[in-house]
Amino acid sequence: MTAKVIDGKIAAAELKGSIKKAVAARKTKGLAVPGLATVLVGEDPASQSYVKAKHRACEALGIASFKVGLPADTTQEKLEATVEGLAADDTVHGILVQLPLPKGLDAERVLNMIPLTKDVDGFHPVNIGRLAQKGREPAFTPCTPSGIIYLLKKTMGSLEGKNAVVIGRSNIVGMPVSLLLVRENATVTICHSRTQNLQAIAKKADILVAAIGRPEMVRGDWIKPGAVVIDVGVNRVEDASKKRGYRLVGDVAFDEALEIASAITPVPGGVGPMTIAMLMQNTLRAAQMMDQVF
Numbered sequence: 459m460t461a462k463v464i465d466g467k468i469a470a471a472e473l474k475g476s477i478k479k480a481v482a483a484r485k486t487k488g489l490a491v492p493g494l495a496t497v498l499v500g501e502d503p504a505s506q507s508y509v510k511a512k513h514r515a516c517e518a519l520g521i522a523s524f525k526v527g528l529p530a531d532t533t534q535e536k537l538e539a540t541v542e543g544l545a546a547d548d549t550v551h552g553i554l555v556q557l558p559l560p561k562g563l564d565a566e567r568v569l570n571m572i573p574l575t576k577d578v579d580g581f582h583p584v585n586i587g588r589l590a591q592k593g594r595e596p597a598f599t600p601c602t603p604s605g606i607i608y609l610l611k612k613t614m615g616s617l618e619g620k621n622a623v624v625i626g627r628s629n630i631v632g633m634p635v636s637l638l639l640v641r642e643n644a645t646v647t648i649c650h651s652r653t654q655n656l657q658a659i660a661k662k663a664d665i666l667v668a669a670i671g672r673p674e675m676v677r678g679d680w681i682k683p684g685a686v687v688i689d690v691g692v693n694r695v696e697d698a699s700k701k702r703g704y705r706l707v708g709d710v711a712f713d714e715a716l717e718i719a720s721a722i723t724p725v726p727g728g729v730g731p732m733t734i735a736m737l738m739q740n741t742l743r744a745a746q747m748m749d750q751v752f
């Protein structure tokens with residue numbers, strides 16, 4: 459079997475196209491232009507490039523964006539005052555504090571200060587708590603996990619009753635995607651660094667999500683024939699043949715998986731593009747929620 463390659467770039471472009479239309483329609487109707495503010499503390503190159511990509515996406519879709527950059531030695535008080543200012547600004551519908559924060563800053567305190575209705579990253583503890591509770595609705599769900607569910611439903615239709623195995627339990631990916639899969643009525647097993655017999659558990663999955671951060675750890679013989687594999691990992695491995703000296707690989711050995719799975723996301727070009735598209739969707743939603751307030 460050669461697996462279908464799930465093209466996240468195409469899916470993200472489709473989604474962004476519909477967001478762009480919705481933003482333009484708001485402008486025609488005289489409704490507020492959705493606005494996203496990013497807060498970046500320090501100069502971590504990866505974080506800088508993520509923030510840059512988010513602003514580029516805003517620009518392309520007609521969403522207003524506000525960039526706040528703070529030095530790495532910013533105090534907790536200054537950071538909290540910045541978030542407080544954005545929380546009070548009516549032109550800002552979504553606030554995103556780029557994580558990880560430099561050592562010494564308390565991310566949880568900062569995330570707690572973002573109003574639930576502006577929490578477009580979906581990381582506010584109350585939004586995550588609601589995600590975990592039956593019958594409760596979070597204002598927003600985290601972007602990478604939502605992008606994963608979008609790709610899975612596009613590929614498989616209903617996820618109901620499927621056996622899903624998620625490797626990774628981080629606050630950003632593993633845990634929220636597991637909660638979203640439960641909401642889709644999948645049966646979910648969450649694995650982590652202390653899981654025993656990981657390969658045997660993975661091999662039972664109809665849906666295998668790898669969010670580990672270990673290059674090509676999941677091998678072909680970990681995969682159930684016909685499974686749908688979502689590779690979230692983004693890892694640099696040295697590659698002298700590349701100009702920049704490295705290439706990006708996922709957490710799954712892609713070529714091996716291609717022979718066994720029915721569908722798989724590539725790295726890059728799979729989950730990554732969906733993350734930003736979902737952020738744009740959440741920002742539009744934040745503006746729509748504000749319409750109902752005024």
Ligand code: NAP
Pocket residue numbers: 602625626627628629630631632649650651652653656669670671672690691692693729730731733
């Ligand atoms: P993380 O916070 O480091 O979490 C990694 C998880 O993997 C942890 O739960 C850890 O278990 C588990 N793990 C580590 N080694 C393991 C092992 N040998 N066996 C089983 N489980 C193991 O990472 P993350 O933030 O979730 O990110 C995971 C990957 O996704 C990274 O490569 C990251 O770059 C990528 N990512 C991509 C996007 C995107 O948009 N494409 C977005 C976010 C992240 P413990 O909990 O026991 O430590």
